[in-house]
Every structure is written in structure tokens, then in C-alpha cells.
Amino acid sequence: MTATTPQPPTKAQLLELVAALGTAQWQDFAAAAGRHGLTSVQAKLLAQLKGPVPMRGLATLLVCDASNVTGIVDRLEARGLVRREPDPADRRVKNVVATDEGRETIHRVRAEMQATHTALDALDEDERTTLYGLLERLRPGMEHRA
Amino acid sequence: MTATTPQPPTKAQLLELVAALGTAQWQDFAAAAGRHGLTSVQAKLLAQLKGPVPMRGLATLLVCDASNVTGIVDRLEARGLVRREPDPADRRVKNVVATDEGRETIHRVRAEMQATHTALDALDEDERTTLYGLLERLRPGMEHRA
DNA sequence: CATGGATGCTTGATGTGGTCAAGCAACTCG
DNA sequence: CGAGTTGCTTGACCACATCAAGCATCCATG
Numbered sequence: 303m304t305a306t307t308p309q310p311p312t313k314a315q316l317l318e319l320v321a322a323l324g325t326a327q328w329q330d331f332a333a334a335a336g337r338h339g340l341t342s343v344q345a346k347l348l349a350q351l352k353g354p355v356p357m358r359g360l361a362t363l364l365v366c367d368a369s370n371v372t373g374i375v376d377r378l379e380a381r382g383l384v385r386r387e388p389d390p391a392d393r394r395v396k397n398v399v400a401t402d403e404g405r406e407t408i409h410r411v412r413a414e415m416q417a418t419h420t421a422l423d424a425l426d427e428d429e430r431t432t433l434y435g436l437l438e439r440l441r442p443g444m445e446h447r448a
Numbered sequence: 449m450t451a452t453t454p455q456p457p458t459k460a461q462l463l464e465l466v467a468a469l470g471t472a473q474w475q476d477f478a479a480a481a482g483r484h485g486l487t488s489v490q491a492k493l494l495a496q497l498k499g500p501v502p503m504r505g506l507a508t509l510l511v512c513d514a515s516n517v518t519g520i521v522d523r524l525e526a527r528g529l530v531r532r533e534p535d536p537a538d539r540r541v542k543n544v545v546a547t548d549e550g551r552e553t554i555h556r557v558r559a560e561m562q563a564t565h566t567a568l569d570a571l572d573e574d575e576r577t578t579l580y581g582l583l584e585r586l587r588p589g590m591e592h593r594a
Numbered sequence: 595c596a597t598g599g600a601t602g603c604t605t606g607a608t609g610t611g612g613t614c615a616a617g618c619a620a621c622t623c624g
Numbered sequence: 625c626g627a628g629t630t631g632c633t634t635g636a637c638c639a640c641a642t643c644a645a646g647c648a649t650c651c652a653t654g
Contacts, residue, residue, distance in 0.1 A: 310573040311580040317473075317564060319583050324470025326587070327463075329511060341612090341639065358602060365475055370641060372604055377639085394602045394649045418463060421586045427456040429582060434457040436579045437465050440567045441472070487641090489611065504631060516612060518633055523610080540620045540631045 327418050334414040338407050339381075347374055348383060348408040354397035356389065383407055473564050480560040484553050485527070493520055494529060494554040500543035502535065529553055 311319075328342070335345035343364070350363050357375065361368040375398055378384040383404035389395035400408070425433065457465075474488070481491035489510070496509050503521065507514040521544055524530040529550035535541035546554070571579065 310577045313565065313568050313576075314558075316568060316576055316580055316583075317561075319580060319587065320469065320473060321477075323466065323583060323586060324473060327466060327470060331467075343640070356602075357604095366640085367642060368603065369605080369643080373640070392602085392650070396603070412460075415463075419459065422459050422462060424585050425582065429585075430459075430462055431456045432578065433582045434462055434465060436571065436575060436582075437462075437469060439570050439575075440469060441465065487610065502631080503633095512611085513613060514632065515614085515634080519611075538621070538631085542632070 326421075327415070330415045330417040331411070334411045337414065338411055340407070340411070344374055344378055345408065345411055347371070348378065348400060348404055349412075351384070351398060351400040351404070351408075354387065354399045356395045356397050358395075360398060378404070472567075473561070476561045476563040477557070480557045483560065484557055486553070486557070490520055490524055491554065491557055493517075494524065494546060494550055495558075497530070497544060497546040497550070497554075500533065500535075500545045502541045502543050504541075506544060524550070 331345065332342035335342050338345075340348070347360060347364060350360060355363070357371050358368055360371045360375070364371065375384060375386065379386060382401055385399050385401055386396045387399060389397050422430070477491065478488035481488050484491075486494070493506060493510060496506060501509070503517050504514055506517045506521070510517065521530060521532065525532060528547055531545050531547055532542045533545060535543050568576070
């Protein structure tokens with residue numbers, strides 16, 4: 303059942319498969335976030351905070367309106383997972399940083415994505431390298447969206 | 449450019465890459481749907497309708513509450529993209545079917561996912577076959593989520 | 595400088611998507 | 625027949641998405 307397949311998959315099939323996987327991983331992420339009382343969007347925002355990020359930057363990263371970020375950060379801040387601090391260089395800007403608890407929480411969420419982790423275990427190192435290489439070639443084209 | 453890479457990617461890196469690709473594809477899908485006046489969820493529902501599907505089935509497919517489906521189908525029906533028809537075998541059930549316009553619309557949405565299509569063009573047939581095989585091995589583990 | 599235009603953030607209005615609890619109609623099975 | 629189950633809708637409520645408006649601050653140009 304290995305590659306004796308003379309039939310390469312349709313672009314549509316491949317597309318569908320990528321979509322299914324993306325969805326599955328997203329569900330897994332959302333479920334893990336939910337166990338910690340976070341919505342998936344809140345968790346996604348938290349995941350971006352490796353350092354201080356201005357509100358505007360978060361809007362860009364999340365591909366949404368800036369006014370939207372205000373509310374999400376409000377709720378995260380209310381739970382003490384995130385802090386707004388003034389930017390020393392520009393008083394308009396508020397930089398968002400994860401608190402210790404915030405970092406801890408998002409770390410756990412990632413670790414708890416069991417379905418995704420066990421799925422990846424199905425591949426050995428060579429296969430992962432191959433997959434990584436192929437996926438990386440797909441990425442750039444996805445990004446230059448208008 | 450075959451496997452002379454001695455460094456296999458971390459699971460975390462691979463995971464992140466899959467997530468990024470899934471997000472990019474989703475954005476592409478949402479944008480295409482938006483151009484036709486549909487939200488991404490509406491388009492996703494429409495994409496499931498290859499035949500008649502009961503409301504309950506849609507809830508399962510979309511992994512959400514049945515009460516949620518009511519509203520989404522309401523809005524699609526108001527635009528004439530979808531119809532509710534009674535199930536001959538069970539009068540409780542309402543089967544949702546896409547209208548001609550609905551099928552046409554979702555078909556166009558798929559076709560307009562330019563970023564995704566051009567990304568896939570970066571791979572030749574062999575690579576697509578390889579990728580498909582690898583991704584398929586990932587899928588089952590993603591699905592048996594509780 | 596001074597002032598006009600950009601930029602960063604928040605607020606408010608509005609629509610959609612998500613949950614849950616409750617309700618009704620219809621099926622099923624003892 | 626009657627009790628329980630299932631399928632769908634409704635209503636209440638919150639999160640998230642957009643847009644338009646507003647305010648503070650920055651910046652560039654005169």
C-alpha cells in the first residue's frame with residue numbers, strides 16, 4: 303500500500319485534506335484552551351506574546367480590526383494572564399505582555415493538544431523532515447495575500 | 449535538495465507550520481467567501497451539502513450545537529442558497545439541500561482561493577503525492593478526539 | 595514653533611457565531 | 625397506550641467581528 307500509486311492526488315483532494323487537518327488541529331487547540339477557561343481566540347492571542355506587542359501589532363497578527371483586540375485583551379487582563387504597559391517611546395502605544403500565569407497557561411494548552419501530538423508521532427524523523435520541507439514550500443505563497 | 453538535512457524539525461516547529469498553513473488557507477477561504485457576501489461559517493456549511501443533510505448532521509459535521517445550525521441555515525435560506533425540505537421517512541427531520549445558486553456560489557468560492565491554489569502549484573506531481581501520503585497518515589490520529 | 599494630517603487605542607452600535615436550557619413535535623419501544 | 629428519546633426551534637447570554645467616531649499623541653512641513 304506504499305507508493306505504487308500512479309495517480310497523483312487532485313489539487314482539490316490535497317486542498318481538502320489540508321483543510322481537514324487544519325480544522326482538526328484547531329478543534330484540538332480550542333478544546334485544550336477551553337479546559338483552561340479560554341476561548342480559542344484568546345489562546346491564539348496569548349500564543350503570540352513572546353515579548354511585548356503593541357495592540358496594533360496584535361491586530362495585524364490576528365488579521366482583525368484593532369477595536370476587536372481591545373476586548374480580547376480586556377478579558378485576558380481581567381484574568382491576570384496579560385498586562386498592558388505603556389510604551390516608553392510612544393505614549394499612544396500600549397504594549398501587551400503575558401504575565402507569568404499567562405505564559406504558564408498557554409504552555410499548558412500547547413502541551414495538552416494530545417490529538418495533534420499523537421498524530422505527529424505517526425511519522426518518523428525522516429518523514430517529518432520531508433513533510434516540513436514540503437510544507438515550507440507551500441507557505442510563502444499563502445502569505446502574500448492582498 | 450533531498451534529505452541531506454541532518455536536523456529533523458522539532459515537533460513544535462512542525463506543529464507551528466501546520467497551524468500557520470491552516471490559518472492561511474482559512475483566511476483565503478474566508479476572504480473568498482466574503483467576496484460573495486458569505487461568512488466563513490456559512491460557506492463551510494454550504495461546502496458540506498453534496499446531498500441532503502439533516503440539521504443534526506450539519507451540527508455534527510461543523511462540531512457545534514444544533515441550535516447554532518438553525519440560525520446559519522436561516523440566513524443561507526434567506527439568501528436562497530439553501531432549502532429546507534421535509535424528510536419523507538421522519539417528519540421531525542428537515543433536510544438541508546443547496547439550491548443551484550448555492551452550489552454555484554460555493555463552487556466559485558473554492559475556485560477563488562487563489563493564494564491556496566498558487567501555493568499548491570509550487571509542488572510537482574511527485575511531491576504532491578508524497579505530501580498527500582504523509583498528511584493522510586496524520587489524519588486518523590486527529591479524528592478520534594473525544 | 596505651530597498646525598494639519600497620520601497613527602494608536604477605545605467606545606458604541608450592530609450582526610453573526612457559540613453555548614445552554616426549555617419547549618414542542620414526532621418517532622420508538624415496552 | 626404511554627414513557628422516554630430524538631430533531632428542531634426559541635430565547636437568553638456572551639464572545640468576536642466589523643464599522644464609524646472620538647481622543648490623545650506623534651510627526652512633518654511651513
